[in-house]
Amino acid sequence: MKNLISLVIIILITISNVLGQQQIQIVDEESQSPIPGAHILDSTGEVISITDRDGTFKIEPNHQQIIITAVGYENRSISLDSSVHLIALRPAVFHQTTELLVVGNEDRNDVRSYQNQKPIQSMDRFLENIDGLSMTKRGAFGWEPVIRGQSDQRMNLVIDGMQVFKACVDKMDPITSYVEMNNLSRLKIDKSGAGVAENGTGNSTVNLITQKAGPERLTMDLSSGLRLPDNLRTIQMSGNVADKPGRNSIRFSGSYKKADDFEAGNNQTVENTQYEKFNLNLNYRHTFASNHSVELNYITDKAYDVGYPALLMDATKALADIGQLKFNFAPTSQHFRFKSVMLYANAIRHTMDDYERDVANRTVMRGMYMPMYGTTTTFGTKLAGSATVQSHSFDWFVDGFTSEAYGDMLMQSLDSSIEDMMIYNLDEVRTNNVGIGFRHRFNLSDSVLLKIEENLRYKSLNTLSETHQSFFEGLYDRELSARQRILPSVSGNLLWMIDDRWSTGASVVYSERMGNHMELFGHYIYNYTDGYFYDGNPWLKTERSINTDFNITKESGNQSFSLSLFYKQYFNYIDGILSDDLSNNDFRFKRYANVGDAVLMGGEFRSIHTLSRSFRLENRFSYTYAQNQTLDEPLPLIPPLRGFSTLHFHAGTFRVMTDLEWAARQERIAQISSNEDATNAYAVVNISVEKGWADDSIQTVLQMNNITNEFYHTHTSIGNIYEAGRSMMLSVRVKI
Amino acid sequence: MRLSISMGRMMAMAALVLAVASCNTNNSNSELDLIPVNSVTVQEYTVSLFAEKEPETGFNMLYWQIEKDGDRIEPQQFSITPMMDMGEMMHSTPYTEPQTAEEDDRYLKNMVVFIMPGGAMGSWSVPFEIRTQDDQLITGELPINVDSSWKLTSVRSESDKIYFITWYSPQNPVSGNNELAFMVHTRESMMSFPPVSDAELLVYPYMDMGGGSGHSTDFTNPVATGNGMYEGDINYSMSGVWTTSVELTVNGETLPEVVFEYSVQAK
Structure with missing residues (x-):
């Protein structure tokens, strides 16, 4: 009887414990699919539970702080309360092999992330400092990002996943110029292009993810700065307003910049490097009671009087309007789930001329003015979700857009007896694209993860202009119809978490690329890198590539x-x-x-050493070897071995950052396919001193660049335009 | 007197315009876009001349319509002989006899290459003969004005034989690919201008962009296709003023280069 009573008591205690436990599900933040096998650790690091096949675990309510770890996901620490039933983990494992998370305003500090230390820094400078990236420059404005020697048509450059096409046929308006740093949330950089399910192409990808409205009731961020000697004046403002429950929120940001010509290291003014720019971003978010949400985002960017010393002309007006409507679905446990549906539209207009240039004495297109105009208009949609079929969960992505491009050039001779001439560089050139991609994750063991992605795209290019069409028919003596391709791409990623410090991974990407609208239908397009006028070829074969990538990472507290x-x-x-x-x-x-064939190979190295509580040393190196195997010469515009070393010092709200930026001499130059010359090595030192006041709500930054006044240019500077010499910028930032 | 002539001409032109308008309205299959040139009435027969443009030196396609008492008739035969009256001399020009137009059988059409413009040097007219279905022969003459154009040039051989090089197409050059065709005729007598079909043409398009610079564009050299016609392609890269030089080789003799200068439209 006594034993029976004891047994009943034990059973009752057990039942009460079980009934008192809290059940929580762990899901993938992107796909909302459950994560089995995730470890739940208490605050001391002891494993207290593991999620089951449905990603759920039970925990006693006395655990208030837990840490969740799972292969392929970032660790997450969370404070528990009775309302927590669902925790989402951010996929992170494959960022180690393929992606860099570049953080605009968050305070992240790991070897896979970069953070913008200087709030006034331009997007161009920010990107240039990332290993594996370089910038093709034509002056002080509108640098074009290059990943591992690949740019433009061989990389995806998107804003919040949206396709935005340049309007300038001379590539003066890279879309990075449309997102200001104070509006950047994150940069998602996929160097290998392994994220084919989402990027659709297998190309290296830079996704500029903008800041979105948050639940903060009222925040305001103001900053202003002045740089000498180019008189760069900046004023930036951003803020967030939300109602009390946080269901309706608005974020806005705006900036204005104006700069005069800069001086190179020899104290000589580099003419035509001035610019003026205005940028505005509005984001509205409404969250429904069902936890679905809808976002409306609009970016407008206006640049005027933009000098391009490397080019024959300057941009008088560069206008961009970029809109997006996105519906985010609340997580569900259904087998077929939508994550988001996005509709977007954008229009880019670019006007330039050479009325302020000495056209009578130049070597190219001498004796005439050449005002140019270009425009692109794009409409698109993106859908994302996940599905489970026979216990296999995967993510799916649908991407579709249609874009029309136009570009012309008027030639007005100084000789009044010569009639005006006109060229249609692009005339009613239409690009249509629709693709579907899938991403699969397989946990091969507790420490090995395999990710397979595939994408199938249909792409067509055509010109609706009879005269433009007839030009290509005449040039190639063929009848022209819409050019169409089915483009498959596939990638495989394998990650091995060797232990809690070491991880290694490898990926293989196969992709097929159809030439873009310039390569197929461009006409008389001047290439400043080699001095040739280019005509497109609608009958180009598909360009194919195989990329292999290997990564090894060690992460510990100090090294x-x-x-x-x-x-x-x-x-x-x-x-x-x-x-x-x-x-x-x-x-x-x-x-x-x-x-024919071409090959690129190389690598990047990055290390972070925490030397003490106040000092941290960061080193970055990158190198790309690129060879045109058919011509047996290097590919053009490939940066040499280059690196950055940064010593951070901080004591409270006082911070000092010293950069050493250097590049080796580049002698691997293209002389058949281009007319490059060798570039000398250089080293530049920059110092930034920051001080926070009033609880860091006021920050002052003194930034001194190129303090030794080095007279140099980078290898990727078109026309060998020299970089800015010594400059000093003082900026003030106020956060409310 | 002058007023009555002018009024008469105006009424004739008005009638021609109405005729063209009504013709175009009645035949929806016709894509012809013709303008009235002139008309003359002889023995109750009205001969009207239409063209796609005002007659000019070089190649012209002429469209004829014959009416009696306001009703269109189909004659047994209709022949013409374009003539230039220069006072002290007269001559004809390369031409073909009118045939029923395939594109619109209400017209008779023929080709003519006017080798000089009308004006102070002389005037053009087109004497004609109509043999009606009842075998009646009607003769008359239709004066026409011929403007000067860039589409005709001539060159002489060492033996002083003259060759007329006619720019056949494109009649209205536009950016992009155009059929490039020339006609070559020579003069055997004042009334005989036979086609030259065994010559070789070497052409070169060029755009002078000022400042001493310029460039060519993609083209295919014209080759003989018979009946004095030489056909190729020219692919204008841009609008503006272009020149196309032509070097003619006949019977092994390369003649001096001639140049056509003209304007290319953007669209």
Whole structure:
């Protein structure tokens, strides 16, 4: 009887304990699919539970702080209360092998992330400091990002996932110029292009993720700065307003910049490097009671009087309007789930001329003015979700857009007896694209994760202009119809978490690329890198590539490093070939063609050493070797071995950051396909001193760049335009 | 007197305009866009001349319509002989006899290459003969004005034989690909201008952009296709003023280069 009573008491206690436990499900933040096998740790690091097949675990209510770890996801620490039933983990594992998270305003500090230390810093400078990225420059404004030697058509550059096409046929308006740093939430950089399910192409990808409205009732951030000697004046403002429950919120940001010509290291003014720019972003978010939410985002960017010393002309007006409507679905446990549906539209207009230039004495297009105008208009949609089929969960993505491009150039001779001439560089050139992609994750063991992604795209390009069409028909003596391709791409990623410090991974990406609208339908487009006028080729074959990527990372409290190596082989590489029949001393022509094979290989290294509580040393190196195997010469515009070393010091709200930015001499130059010359090595020192006041709500930053007044230019500076010499900028930031 | 002539001409032109308008309205299959040139009435037969443009030196397609008492008739035969009256001399020009127009059988059409403009040097007219279905022969003459154009040039051989090089197409050059065609005729007598079909043409398009610079564009050299016609392609890269030089080789003799200068439209 006594035993029976004891048994009943034990059973009752057990039942009461079980009934008193809290059940929580762990899901993937992106796909909302459950995460089995996740470890739940208490505050001391002891494993107290593991999630089951449905991603759920039970926990006693006395655990108020837990840490969740799972292979393939970032660790998450969370304070529990009775309302917590669902916890989402951010996929992070494959960022180690393929992606860099570049953080605009958050305070992250790990070997996979970069943070913008200087609030006034331009997007261009910010990107240039990331290893593996370089910038093709034409002056002080509108630098074009290059990932591992690949730019423009060989990389995806998107804003919040939206396709935005440049309107300038001379590439003066890279879309990075449309997102200001105070509006940047994160940069998602996929160097290998392994995220094919979402990027659709297998190309290296930079996604500029903008700041969104949050639940904060009222915040305000103001900053202003002045830089000498180029008189860069900046004023930036951002803020967030939300109602009390946080269901309706609005975020806004705006900036205005104006700069005069800068001075190079020899104290000589570099003419035509001035610019003026205005940017505004509005984001509205409404969260429904069902936890669905809808976002409305609008960016407008206006730049005026933008000088381009490397080019024949300057941009008088560069206008962008970018809109987005996005519906985010609340997490569900259904087998087929939508995560988000987005509709977007954007229009880019670019006007430039050379009325302020000495056109009578230049070597190219001498004796005439050449005002140019270009525009692109794009409409698109993106859908994302996840599904479970026979216990296999995967993410799916649908991407579709249609874009029309136009560009013309008027030529007005100084000789009044010569009639005006006009060229349609692009005329009613239409790009249509629709693709579907899938991402699968397989936990091969507790420490090994395999990710497979595939994408299938349909892409068509055509010109609706009869005259533009007839030009290509005449040039190639073929009848032209819409060019269409089915483009598959696939990637495989394998990650091995060796222990809690070491991880290694490898990826393979196969992708196919159809030439873009410039390569197929561009006409008489001047390439400033080699001085040739290019004509498109609608009959280009698909360019194929295989990229392999290897990464090893060690992360510990004081010493972290990451090493990435890559090898990319191109087949049917698209480039220009000479049109000798038309070329002369003044005008040299090329046509796009599949020129053979090309290879790129190299790597990046990054380390962070925490030397003490106040000092931290960060080193970054990157190198790319690129060879046109058919011509047996280097590919053009490939940066040399380059690096950054940064010593951080902080004591309370006082921070000092000293940068050493350097590059080796580049002698691997393209002389057949381009007319490059060698570039000398250089080293530049920058110092930034920050001080926070009034609980860090007021920050002052004194930034001194190129303090030794080094006279240099980068290898990727078109026309060898020299970089700015010594400059000093003082800025003030107020946070409310 | 002058007023009555002018009024008469105006009424004739008005009638022609109405005729063209009504013709175009009645035949929806016709894509012809013709303008009235002139008309003359002889023995109750009205001969009206239409063209796609005002007659000019070089190639012209002429469209004829014959009416009696306001009703269109189909004659047994209709022949013409374009003539230039220069006072001290007269001559004809390269032309073909009118045939029923395939694109619109209400017209008779023929080709003519006017080798000089009308004006102070002389005036053009087109004497004609109509043989009606009842075998009646009607003759008359239709004066026409011929403007000067860039579409005709001539070159002489060492033996002083003259060759007329006519720019056949494009009649209205636009950016992009255009059919490039020339006609070559020579003069055997004042009334005979036979086509030259065994010559070789070497052409070169060029745009002078000022400041001593310029460039060519993609083209295919014209080759003989018979009946004095030479056909190729020209792919204008831009609008503006272009020149196209033509070097003619006949019977092994390369003649001096001639140049056509003209304006290309953007669209």
